Amino acid sequence: GQNIDQPTEMTATEGAIVQxxxxxxxxxxxxxxxxxxxxxxxxxxxxYNVLDGLEEKGRFSSFLSRSKGYSYLLLKELQMKDxxxxxxxxxxxxxxxxxxxxxxxxxx
Amino acid sequence: xxxxxxxxRYLITxxxxxxxxxxxxxxxxxxxxxxxxxxxxxxxxxxxxxNVEVTDKGDxxxxxxxSRKEKRNFPLILESPSPNQTSLYFCASSLxxxxxxxxxxxxxxxxxxx
Numbered sequence: 375g376q377n378i379d380q381p382t383e384m385t386a387t388e389g390a391i392v393q394x395x396x397x398x399x400x401x402x403x404x405x406x407x408x409x410x411x412x413x414x415x416x417x418x419x420x421x422y423n424v425l426d427g428l429e430e431k432g433r434f435s436s437f438l439s440r441s442k443g444y445s446y447l448l449l450k451e452l453q454m455k456d457x458x459x460x461x462x463x464x465x466x467x468x469x470x471x472x473x474x475x476x477x478x479x480x481x482x
Numbered sequence: 483x484x485x486x487x488x489x490x491r492y493l494i495t496x497x498x499x500x501x502x503x504x505x506x507x508x509x510x511x512x513x514x515x516x517x518x519x520x521x522x523x524x525x526x527x528x529x530x531x532x533n534v535e536v537t538d539k540g541d542x543x544x545x546x547x548x549s550r551k552e553k554r555n556f557p558l559i560l561e562s563p564s565p566n567q568t569s570l571y572f573c574a575s576s577l578x579x580x581x582x583x584x585x586x587x588x589x590x591x592x593x594x595x596x
Binding site: 382404405407409414415416417418419422424461463465467468469470471472473474475 | 515517522523524525526527530532538540541572574576579580582583584585586587588589590
């Protein structure tokens with residue numbers, strides 16, 4: 375089965391940095407995705423890691439350690455529009471399994 | 483424009499009245515799936531399909547049916563809806579289940595069963 379854990383909520387100030395951790399225990403691993411979901415909207419793709427290390431994409435970076443079953447999403451220079459839920463998802467052999475999501479609130 | 487289209491966006495129905503939520507993608511993707519999203523539980527997979535006429539159960543399949551007669555369409559059928567199926571539903575498609583194949587999601591269907 376799949377077990378994916380991430381914090382429920384985080385709050386940060388505009389311009390700051392926030393790190394969202396995700397730990398997973400899964401049967402089969404073909405990569406880890408991060409998605410962003412604004413309230414009432416569909417999830418949208420942010421990043422993908424399949425090898426250990428850091429992937430950087432503008433203000434967003436994602437890290438993976440396969441041996442530790444651990445990933446994080448780093449959001450830099452936070453903006454108000456970054457207030458959303460961030461979903462960690464693990465690609466197994468035939469399915470994509472999601473954590474419950476972390477709601478990030480950015481305060482002015 | 484590449485997209486996944488779900489209909490309807492909102493639906494209120496009564497217990498026991500059969501309904502179908504449609505899903506269509508225009509990206510020639512092989513893999514399609516249905517999720518439900520409930521507060522505190524995240525996205526849970528209901529059914530998935532790896533190609534035409536190939537479907538399988540996800541984590542929460544009870545009370546749902548699917549079919550995949552054409553590559554682009556993957557309807558979700560609730561034969562006899564019950565109030566515990568009140569939820570936000572998402573259809574998603576991806577090129578395959580291989581590495582790096584991101585999922586594209588439909589706009590969501592908010593279903594209320596009274």
